[in-house]
Amino acid sequence: MKSPVLSLDHISKRFGETVANDDISISLARGEVLALLGENGAGKTTLMNILFGHYTPDTGSVTVEGKDLPLGRPRHAIAAGVGMVHQHFTLAPNLSVLENVMCGTESLWRARSSRATGRARLAALSERFGLTADPDAMVSDLSVGERQRVEILKALYNEARILILDEPSGVLTRPEAEKLFETLRGMAREGLSIIFISHKLGEVMAAADRVVILRGGRVAAERLTSETSKEELAELMVGRRVERPIRESREMGAPVVVAEGIDVEEGGVKRLDGVGFTLHEGEVLGIIGVSGNGQTALARLLSGLARPTRGRLTLDGAEAGGLSPSELISRGVGRIPEDRNTEGAVGDFPLWQNAVLERLHEARFARAGFVKAAAAKAFCAEVIGRFDVRGGGPETQTRLLSGGNMQKLIFGRNLIAAPRVLIAAQPTRGLDEGAIAAVQADILDARSKGCAVVLITEDLDEALALSDRVRAIVQGRLSPPVATEGLDAQRLGLMMAGEWEGLDAV
Amino acid sequence: MQFERRAKPPLWLTLGAPLIAVAAALVLSGLLIALSGAPVFEAYGTIVTSAFGTRLAFTETLTRTTPLILTGLAAAVAFRARVWNIGAEGQFYLGAFAAVACAQWLDLPGVVMIPALMLMGALAGVILLVIPVLMRVKSGVDEVVTTLLLNFIVLLFVSLAVEGFLKDPMAFGWPKSVPLPAEARLDKLVPKTRLHAGLFVALACAVAVWVIDRFSTFGLRARAAGASAEAATFAGVPLTGTLIRVACLSGGLAGLAGAIEVMGVRGYLTTDLSPGFGYSGIVVAMLAGLNALGVVAAALFVAAVFVGTDGMSRALEVPSYIADVTVSLSLLAMLVAIFFSQWRIRR
Numbered sequence A: 001m002k003s004p005v006l007s008l009d010h011i012s013k014r015f016g017e018t019v020a021n022d023d024i025s026i027s028l029a030r031g032e033v034l035a036l037l038g039e040n041g042a043g044k045t046t047l048m049n050i051l052f053g054h055y056t057p058d059t060g061s062v063t064v065e066g067k068d069l070p071l072g073r074p075r076h077a078i079a080a081g082v083g084m085v086h087q088h089f090t091l092a093p094n095l096s097v098l099e100n101v102m103c104g105t106e107s108l109w110r111a112r113s114s115r116a117t118g119r120a121r122l123a124a125l126s127e128r129f130g131l132t133a134d135p136d137a138m139v140s141d142l143s144v145g146e147r148q149r150v151e152i153l154k155a156l157y158n159e160a161r162i163l164i165l166d167e168p169s170g171v172l173t174r175p176e177a178e179k180l181f182e183t184l185r186g187m188a189r190e191g192l193s194i195i196f197i198s199h200k201l202g203e204v205m206a207a208a209d210r211v212v213i214l215r216g217g218r219v220a221a222e223r224l225t226s227e228t229s230k231e232e233l234a235e236l237m238v239g240r241r242v243e244r245p246i247r248e249s250r251e252m253g254a255p256v257v258v259a260e261g262i263d264v265e266e267g268g269v270k271r272l273d274g275v276g277f278t279l280h281e282g283e284v285l286g287i288i289g290v291s292g293n294g295q296t297a298l299a300r301l302l303s304g305l306a307r308p309t310r311g312r313l314t315l316d317g318a319e320a321g322g323l324s325p326s327e328l329i330s331r332g333v334g335r336i337p338e339d340r341n342t343e344g345a346v347g348d349f350p351l352w353q354n355a356v357l358e359r360l361h362e363a364r365f366a367r368a369g370f371v372k373a374a375a376a377k378a379f380c381a382e383v384i385g386r387f388d389v390r391g392g393g394p395e396t397q398t399r400l401l402s403g404g405n406m407q408k409l410i411f412g413r414n415l416i417a418a419p420r421v422l423i424a425a426q427p428t429r430g431l432d433e434g435a436i437a438a439v440q441a442d443i444l445d446a447r448s449k450g451c452a453v454v455l456i457t458e459d460l461d462e463a464l465a466l467s468d469r470v471r472a473i474v475q476g477r478l479s480p481p482v483a484t485e486g487l488d489a490q491r492l493g494l495m496m497a498g499e500w501e502g503l504d505a506v
Numbered sequence B: 001m002q003f004e005r006r007a008k009p010p011l012w013l014t015l016g017a018p019l020i021a022v023a024a025a026l027v028l029s030g031l032l033i034a035l036s037g038a039p040v041f042e043a044y045g046t047i048v049t050s051a052f053g054t055r056l057a058f059t060e061t062l063t064r065t066t067p068l069i070l071t072g073l074a075a076a077v078a079f080r081a082r083v084w085n086i087g088a089e090g091q092f093y094l095g096a097f098a099a100v101a102c103a104q105w106l107d108l109p110g111v112v113m114i115p116a117l118m119l120m121g122a123l124a125g126v127i128l129l130v131i132p133v134l135m136r137v138k139s140g141v142d143e144v145v146t147t148l149l150l151n152f153i154v155l156l157f158v159s160l161a162v163e164g165f166l167k168d169p170m171a172f173g174w175p176k177s178v179p180l181p182a183e184a185r186l187d188k189l190v191p192k193t194r195l196h197a198g199l200f201v202a203l204a205c206a207v208a209v210w211v212i213d214r215f216s217t218f219g220l221r222a223r224a225a226g227a228s229a230e231a232a233t234f235a236g237v238p239l240t241g242t243l244i245r246v247a248c249l250s251g252g253l254a255g256l257a258g259a260i261e262v263m264g265v266r267g268y269l270t271t272d273l274s275p276g277f278g279y280s281g282i283v284v285a286m287l288a289g290l291n292a293l294g295v296v297a298a299a300l301f302v303a304a305v306f307v308g309t310d311g312m313s314r315a316l317e318v319p320s321y322i323a324d325v326t327v328s329l330s331l332l333a334m335l336v337a338i339f340f341s342q343w344r345i346r347r
Helices: A044-051 A072-080 A096-104 A113-128 A144-157 A174-189 A202-207 A232-240 A295-302 A326-329 A339-346 A351-359 A372-386 A404-417 A432-450 A459-466 A489-496 B012-034 B040-053 B055-080 B088-105 B112-138 B143-163 B198-215 B217-227 B229-234 B239-266 B277-287 B292-314 B321-342
Strands: A004-015 A018-029 A033-037 A060-065 A082-085 A162-165 A193-200 A210-214 A216-226 A257-264 A269-280 A284-288 A312-313 A333-336 A419-427 A451-457 A469-474 B001-006 B342-347
Touching: A004 A044, A004 A193, A018 A033, A018 A044, A018 A193, A018 A216, A033 A174, A033 A202, A044 B088, A060 A082, A072 A082, A072 A210, A082 A144, A096 A113, A096 A144, A113 A174, A144 A162, A144 A174, A174 A193, A174 A202, A174 A269, A193 A202, A202 A232, A210 A232, A216 A232, A216 A351, A232 A432, A257 A295, A257 A451, A257 A469, A269 A295, A269 A312, A269 A451, A284 A432, A284 A459, A284 A489, A295 A451, A326 A333, A326 A351, A333 A404, A339 A404, A339 B229, A351 A372, A351 A404, A351 B217, A351 B229, A372 A404, A404 A432, A419 A432, A419 A459, A432 A451, A432 A459, A451 A459, A459 A489, A469 A489, B012 B040, B012 B277, B012 B292, B012 B321, B040 B055, B040 B292, B055 B088, B055 B198, B055 B217, B055 B239, B055 B277, B088 B112, B088 B143, B088 B239, B088 B277, B088 B292, B112 B143, B112 B239, B198 B217, B198 B292, B217 B229, B217 B239, B229 B239, B239 B277, B277 B292, B277 B321, B292 B321, B321 B342
Parallel strands: A033 A193, A033 A210, A082 A162, A162 A193, A284 A451, A284 A469, A333 A419, A419 A451
Antiparallel strands: A004 A018, A004 A060, A210 A216, A257 A269, A257 A312, B001 B342
16 A cells, blocks of 8 residues: 555543543545444544534544644644544535635635636546536535535635545435546546545445444444445444345235425525426335425425425315415324424433324314323333334433334334325435334335325435335426336436426326 | 533433532632621621521512522523523513503403413513514524513613603602503512512412423423524424524513512512513523523522621622622623533643
8 A cells, every 4th residue: 555645543532421432543545545434323423523624523533634733723624734624514504615715715814805816726627537516606606516516615625635535425316426436536537535424335445445333432444445345334333234224016906195296485586386296105206306306395285294285285175285284284284394393303302292282173182271291201101112213212302213213103104193194204314224214114014004105305315215105306206107117227317307298207 | 722522421410510610709709808807707607597597588489589580480481492592681670661551441350350461471571572482583683682672662662661651650750660460460479578478479470481492392392492593494493483492481481480570579660670680580590591480499599698798798898899799700600610611621
């Protein structure tokens, strides 16, 4: 191996009782793309935050290009040529792209910022690495993918030679992610060294040269991608074999939800345009598409948060357009929100209050305006038991749960009532392998009990694995439905691009 | 140095935080007392005896406690739902004004008159708070600004009333309103003191608010709406309706405080009816950790500091501003204590 540009030696870090990093050593060669693979809580993010100076390690040292890096100061990391792209972006939405990129690169005491020089440098970087961005666009107007490009440009503008990306694909659609990894490979060929954090096996195999697998705060293994397989990596990451559930074929039942010619306008913008579909008992209908094409509006419509401005929505033959969330729940609709952290639960509430908040209209949880706390806690305990929610009891604060366990709670509070319909928006986004398998099993289990499921997802593998039929959503319009049997990625790509000619509608 | 959120604040810290905060504030104000040249321990002794030492002192403290409980509750219920009602002072005055004004038109026996005037006072407070909250919900106008500025408008309006259409012609030109009729006055609890039956109304309100907050579906929904508007909306909590109801409760309590103060203590309206009860209510609510029963204890503490320091400053010739300083320091210390009960330091 070539001499390393970066090496982390014997890093350990404890938070109270938890050991986040336990004697971890990693090195990175020039021009190499290294993936740091591990489940949520394996210590990946802690390790990278130590490297970038957000945390000080208890023991261990970091060497960059042969020189010891003083730890605990992001400024030193930047000066040494380490750039970091965080999972949650650190851009100011009220500034332009150029302003964001230049922010912090000039002394505060200078009266004037030299925009022209900055603009030229930014243009050169964009050109060299193929990262297009309009320097004058406001960051608040950019899509998530574009914001990420700006983050990378910002690191490059600071003359980063080592780039660290924390879960870069977590917020991206698949085409965006593919483009990103292509760009990263190109940057590595230009001599940059890259570490990216991930828990997705596909992108690790596709983009990295080498993988370091972390488990429980330790280095569990190290592999060259050319000498390993997804299956081996999955096993190393989880520590046991994980199998995703498999959908068994099943006859569709009677229509449950029928939508005809529905428009939804929000804030003067038409989010859904003439949407029509039929959802049957015991069916999973997958809705795929590039993000920002109306998925959110569709989920909001079916969850009772948005009204149709035109068209008709029926549930079991009765009008259902514009029903409130409580009315929908009373009529047997289960709802999984797109963003579980902000919409799915109140973080400061104990679990039991989040379990029943949307059911306070039910007589079993409230009488004469007062909450029946005992019944609510019993309900919550049942959800916790039946849906394997780990990390606390009914009195635990919800923000202490991991993403996977919070999602299990949200699924549980819906599925325990055996709903007629389940609206699941991005149900596995950001979850680790074990939690994804659990959530997917919940969806298929509901289907086998006759529940009609709308699965809105950006994960094509998930859409193909779980759905009986898929439709693509493009600019607020739905494609004809296509049976998933025999569908391939190319056909899905065409559907998502709006090429609906010659689809075999079913 | 970094801060890290505690998984669960230990019970001793939750209960001890206000006590530590109060102790810290008293030590710090001790420095100021020493600076002004008075003996510190004697000063503390005088504060305690002036607030609790005699029957008169104790009833005076309780008289001060009464409006503070109500304005403290007004702030606590609003802040729990993240409705930033800074306008309790204005609602207090408008409540007092409504009671005095309505007493002029109504001619009822005391049993009906007193509840009717209290209702009118509460209603005035409700109206004064519902409008800013509606403006926030409908068009995003910051209620901190609107409720704060309304305080000054109301005070000027009261000034207009007591110098004009409600002016007492028998007051030799003093700016005070016509007095309340005798049947509109609250009974004295202890003869020859200012302590009145309003204290029981305030205590009953504290218990009622505690029950609503702790056990009712409305309390749960209001807290959800405050803690996370998105999660509450997704769960089907009607945001506008919930916040309006919170505003009614909060404004009503502050308006009631004004009506009770004018009916219990003075019997007529002036522009110095409140020595900042509305603003002190915010301190009371924060000291109580927004807990309705805690408000009673915090109101008693703040009232005792005011009454006790008044007595001390008379006895030892220390400026009575010490009272304001002590109360303000308690608030700051409490904010720090709340922070440290939820976060821990990590190097």
